[in-house]
Amino acid sequence: MEIHVPHVNSEENEDPGAAPYGNFINYYSFNPPENRLGLIPEALLENIGFGSERVLMLDVGCNSGDLSVALYKHLLQEKASGSDSPKRELHLLGFDLDQDLILRAQNSNPFPLNIQFIPLDITDDQESRTVLESYLGKFGCPRFHLCTCFAVTMWVHLNHGDAAFLSLLSRLASLCEYLLLEAQPWKCYRSAARRLRKLGRSDFEHFKDLEIRGDMAAHAREHLEKQCSMELVQSFGNTAWDRSLLLFRRR
Ligand SMILES: C[S@@+](CC[C@H](N)C(=O)[O-])C[C@H]1O[C@@H](n2cnc3c(N)ncnc32)[C@H](O)[C@@H]1O
Numbered sequence: 502m503e504i505h506v507p508h509v510n511s512e513e514n515e516d517p518g519a520a521p522y523g524n525f526i527n528y529y530s531f532n533p534p535e536n537r538l539g540l541i542p543e544a545l546l547e548n549i550g551f552g553s554e555r556v557l558m559l560d561v562g563c564n565s566g567d568l569s570v571a572l573y574k575h576l577l578q579e580k581a582s583g584s585d586s587p588k589r590e591l592h593l594l595g596f597d598l599d600q601d602l603i604l605r606a607q608n609s610n611p612f613p614l615n616i617q618f619i620p621l622d623i624t625d626d627q628e629s630r631t632v633l634e635s636y637l638g639k640f641g642c643p644r645f646h647l648c649t650c651f652a653v654t655m656w657v658h659l660n661h662g663d664a665a666f667l668s669l670l671s672r673l674a675s676l677c678e679y680l681l682l683e684a685q686p687w688k689c690y691r692s693a694a695r696r697l698r699k700l701g702r703s704d705f706e707h708f709k710d711l712e713i714r715g716d717m718a719a720h721a722r723e724h725l726e727k728q729c730s731m732e733l734v735q736s737f738g739n740t741a742w743d744r745s746l747l748l749f750r751r752r
Contacts, residue, residue: 521697521705523656524599528564532742534571537651537683540737540746543578546589549679549734549750551646555590557637559645559676562653563595566606566618572649573616594636594645596621623653623669624661633676648677652744654721655685659693662707667724674729680749682725683740684717718745725749 520526542548546556558576560569573593593616597603606618617636623629637643650673658666673680694708713720725731730752737746 521656522598522660523562523652524564524597524602526565526602529567532652534568536741537568537746538571538575540740541572541575541681542737543575546576546591546647549647549748551589553589555592555640556647557640557642557645558591558593559633559648560593560595561623561648561650561673562656563597563602563606563618564599565602566595566610566616568651569593569595569606569618569649570609570611570616573612591615592640593617594619594633596623596632598622623672624657624665626668626672629672644675645677647679647681648673649681651681651683652685654682654717655689655693658711658713659690659705659708663711663713666713667728670721670724671729674725674731674749674751678751679734680725680731682721682747682749683744684721684747686717686744687714690714718747722747722749 546552558573560572563569573591577589577591595606595616595618597606597618597620600620603618603620610616610618619632621629621632637645654666654669657669673682690708690711694704697704722733726733731749732752733747734750735748737748739745
């Protein structure tokens with residue numbers, strides 16, 4: 502059964518009662534992939550040194566897969582137009598905790614040989630470790646070359662608290678060489694909690710107790726740099742929703 506999600510112009514105004522994990526069913530009708538793609542260079546993989554090899558990408562919290570597929574095409578495009586350079590082999594694994602969204606992603610996947618969508622909860626340490634290691638094992642790779650995590654951190658933080666927010670970042674860092682991160686700013690947290698209260702529902706379990714608050718991108722960066730041996734390489738600027746897209750790499 503589908504839950505009706507109103508058409509609004511920002512996730513921070515969305516109805517968290519209907520989508521307490523940010524699992525909006527029509528997400529891409531109000532935040533189309535182009536909003537993020539416009540900031541990400543087509544030549545990203547070349548720029549970070551993965552020009553001609555087999556590249557493994559992980560998209561965490563992929564929703565119905567629209568952005569994953571669009572990003573896959575976006576990053577291959579450059580290479581496809583260069584005539585004499587070897588064609589890159591790109592494999593993308595997208596996962597989301599919402600099984601219905603994953604079913605949609607699977608049913609509309611235009612590249613099933615190279616893109617896979619699976620249901621998985623990143624906060625389930627053991628299960629996610631097993632599943633992701635097994636995927637990497639098939640390719641004989643210790644890590645993904647690039648991991649993308651767009652607009653997921655707030656939902657993990659609100660639903661599971663400060664420790665889970667930090668361990669999400671640590672998990673992501675341990676999984677990849679490069680991490681492209683879009684963390685929701687604090688104003689989105691307040692709006693999400695306000696919406697929940699307006700619906701007469703109790704607050705997100707951890708909202709009032711969160712000590713990590715304020716500049717969320719700065720908190721994420723601090724943790725990744727100080728605790729996870731990563732460094733910020735580049736900021737691709739801010740999205741239409743005023744969120745920065747930050748690229749980190751393993752030091
Ligand atoms: C706001 S949507 C963003 C979708 C997509 N990443 C994008 O930016 O276009 C957040 C997604 O994260 C997923 N999500 C939230 N918590 C998650 C978790 N613990 N593990 C996996 N996915 C999660 C939700 O189901 C939802 O589809």
